[in-house]
Amino acid sequence: MSSGELVVERDGPILRLWLSNPGRRNAITWPVYDGLLRVRDLVAEDPGIRVVVLRGAGGEAFAAGTDIRQFADFETGEQGVEYEHRVGRVISSLLEIRVPVVGIVEGPAVGAGLALAACCDLVVATPDAVFGAPVARTLGNTLPPAVVARLRQRLGAGRTMAMLLTARLLPATEALTAGFVAEIMERDSLDQQVDELLRLICRNAPLTLAALKEVERRIDRDGPNADADDVLASVYASQDFRSGVAAFLEHRTIEWEGR
Template sequence: MSSLEVERDGAILRLTLSNPGRRNAITWPMYDALEQVESTVDGDHGIRVVVLRGAGGEAFAAGTDIRQFTDFTTGEQGVEYERRVGRVLGSLLRVRVPVVAVVEGPAVGAGLALAACSDLVVATPDAVFGAPVARTLGNTLPPVVLARLFQRLGAGRTMAMVLTARLLSATEVDGFVTEVIEREQLTTRVDDLLERICSNAPLTLAALKEVERRVLRDGAAAEADDVLAAVYASRDFQAGVAGFLNHEPVEWEGR
């Protein structure tokens, strides 16, 4: 059975895409569960980072589970499907804490989109990325997915990838993949990365993500006075100034 496995591990929320025998292809229930992650994080301020990966270590996610398309007979069904995916991606982008995707094997189609909507992507050398719908299904990508891929990969590289229906290796998507890590080192290196994120000021991380969203939407003219005011008025900022001047470590409260 397919599922999104959710585990709270201290300050880490671990999400695992699981669809055995289908390379973790995403089903409707998995999409529904992914859309709830935003509210889960909003309701639990002890969460400092979200990790998203595929079960089994052989694949991150090989797109949407194609079995769900067998009853599609109208264009409107396709439009509604893409709207549904768009809602999931939008909610993932709004998660207030950093989202780290750990990619082993293929991140294809919707799997690629999920990785693109993560803040950091680490990958094993066998990871591949792409959306080869021109070769496989004969459908297309919606604006929300292309826009995010343009932001993370660049328009030229994205269009070359989708028009040729090529899968790109982890080393071909520099800038998109934060780090390529050998499998035998993956657990240690990912744990170190998560520990580093959890040790940082949570209000600062949330502010950086919010400012990024606004800049991507409105450019350098984006308004962010409310975000700036909130962090400068926080107890964490006062503690940070005092800790810096006194050469003392800071225990961030997120307030």
């Protein structure tokens, strides 16, 4: 069985992650899950990384769920529980990445592929992209709390349950309306538009972007009254903030240092 792999490429300030499982629509294997679990620490150890891009290799699909061949030897409920815990650990780790994560979805983002797309801060999609987790129709398994909670946050509670209970796939236009997708991009200009989006992100203050992500995490966990004074204080005490104020008043551009 082809194991599939997570291809990791450093492109200047951009860390590109490719979900690669040729011939299987990039279905996610154990080695890919293990690779994704290491990304948070990789980014944390490299201050030069400003944005992470997650994309399916080959352009046919983002990821068509977990590679089902790996379930063939499941014989106990405990094996299913451990698998879902494994997925939950990956989701938690991806959500803790300090820099913006951009998902590029071409074709299906289904099952675990949908869960990975939901971990991205920004998702752009091609017109043929579809999103869903039709396990009630296909495998007869279920989703763990970590996945359902993230889908509810990104799609809304009502739309999430309607999607899961009917086992239908959402087209890119509906995902855009729901706010799950930030923009639909035509395939013939996809790479050019994505590069421009990444340039916009890389021009911004890294401490501000990291703080915004941390504030969102705390709101998701604790609600709108979440305590984030330490986050606010660290940004306002930074050299970047002082340099930003001076540059603004002097009408000049600034090179953010991330400190």
